[in-house]
Amino acid sequence: MKTKFKLFCVLALSLSFIQDALAQRDIPEDDSQLLYEIYKELIEYKTTASEQNNTIAVEGMAAWLEAAGFPAEDIFIGGALPHKGNLVARINGTGAKEPIILMAHIDVVEAERDDWNLDPFVLNEDEEFYYGRGTLDDKAMAAIFTANLIRLKQEGFVPNRDIVIALTSDEETGGSNGIYWLLDNQPGLIQGALAINEGGYGLLQDGEPLANTIQISEKIFASFQVTARNPGGHSSLPRDDNAIYDLAEALLKIRDFDFPVELNDVMRVSFERQAEINTGQRAADLRSLLETPIPEESLERLSREAAINAQLRTTAVATLLDGGHASNALPQSAVATVNVRMLPGSDPEDVLRTLTRVVDNPEMEVIYQGGGRLSDPSPLTEEIMGAVEAVTEEMWPGITVMPTMSTGATDGAKMRNAGIPTYGVSGLFVDRTDMRIHGQDERLRKESLYGGYEFLYKLAKDLSE
Ligand SMILES: [Zn+2]
Secondary structure (H helix, E strand, C coil), rough: CCCHHHHHHHHHHHHHHHHHHHCCCCCEEEHHHHHHHHHHHHHHCCCCCCCHHHHHHHHHHHHHHCCCCCCCCHHEEEEECCCHHHEEEEEHHHHHHHEEEEEECCCCCCCCHHCCCCCCCCCCCCEEECCCCCCCCCHHHHHHHHHHHHHHHHHHCCCCCCEEEEECCCCCCCCCHHHHHHHHHCCCHHHCEEEEECCCCEEEECCEEEEEEEEEEEEEEEEEEEEECCCCEEEECCCCCCHHHHHHHHHHHHCCCCCCCCCCCCHHHHHHHHHHHHCCCHHHHHHHHCCCCCCCHHHHHHHCHHHHHHHCCCEEEEEEEEEECCCEEEEEEEEEEEEEECCCCCCCCHHHHHHHHHHHCCCEEEEEEECCCCCCCCCCCHHHHHHHHHHHHHCCCCCCEEEEEECCCCCCCHHHCCCCCCCECCCCCHHHHHCCCCCCCEEEEHHHHHHHHHHHHHHHCCCCC
16 A cells, blocks of 8 residues: 555656646637647557556646646546556536546557558548547547547536546556556546446448447456366377367367357347348348247348357357477377357356366366456446437437447446446447458548547537536
């Protein structure tokens, strides 16, 4: 505890020093110009695990807030590590309702200049797009939340609840210095009735808005290890019993096994709405998922699509392999890692029992190595769904609001476990066939950035007046 406190003081001191060195920001008259300047600045901070400019980045954001008149007591910067600062800032409301938390991570995945066509840490643009690491994941939301907080403050908006932004520094590496640190060390700062997070996008089809998704839950990562052992021997005298063959057989059984289909309420609504934006056989198949029992043929067709299959059931897949010790020896061991993505509400011990049964070889060992924290879906309340549907209808009339379960992981699960219902929704429209998150030449449509800015502004207001 004491060391932590000391470290914290050191961090606070170094921060105020950096802050003094930062030039005062000039807040432009034009709202979209303000967003652009904040976005550009944020993209250009190298907030990767190797460059570690996260604290400088949140300091930069704090300087914008200070220039807009936010008092020092409403801005907090802190973290477990000096280079992984997190920022929490707020507009104080009347307190009629519990706060809303607008959260975004400012750390980004590595990006090498040589792998990209453009410098990943310069905000480049052409007619349609902004380019740079983090343009979508997740600096768009971080910049938007910062610019919107300033916009609301300058309007003199008095919300009926605190509007809190949390810009965190440790999402991509799954570390404990971002939202975990805030939840553990500054829980009062980010306590709220609900949180808005990444994980939901508007979907474009042929350039037209099709649906606005809202992430309600996430699958949970779990790692299992399957091991075959054997006394081995000289490879000139092969036998049928062999660790590599045993493991190979076990892995093929896992490949051929399907976990049962389980649909919670969120996924039922999601499939219903996915059916609405599809046509023909696919629409009929999606609709049939709501029947009991689900027609076998529809299920078979849908299970062949990786993206749908992953929403229907827990999945397991071999991802790492290690076996044998010499090219001229019979292997004494062979080990595989099986990566499992569990449906929310699953128990890793049940998955372990299932995998052991599927492998069906008492000579082999299956163990659970660990995984993400378990979390249940956020409730589909009238408050959040009503607000998201109203703002979506106002901005993009006629499109569907679609609840989703992410097959990957965000900080949302950590918040849900802390008792704060968390919803991934951004109003940032992306083309499903052009998702470059974590990849080369990450980009975001210019129109989408300003659309998301407007959407999240209206949503924050709607939830707090
Ligand atoms: Zn992200």
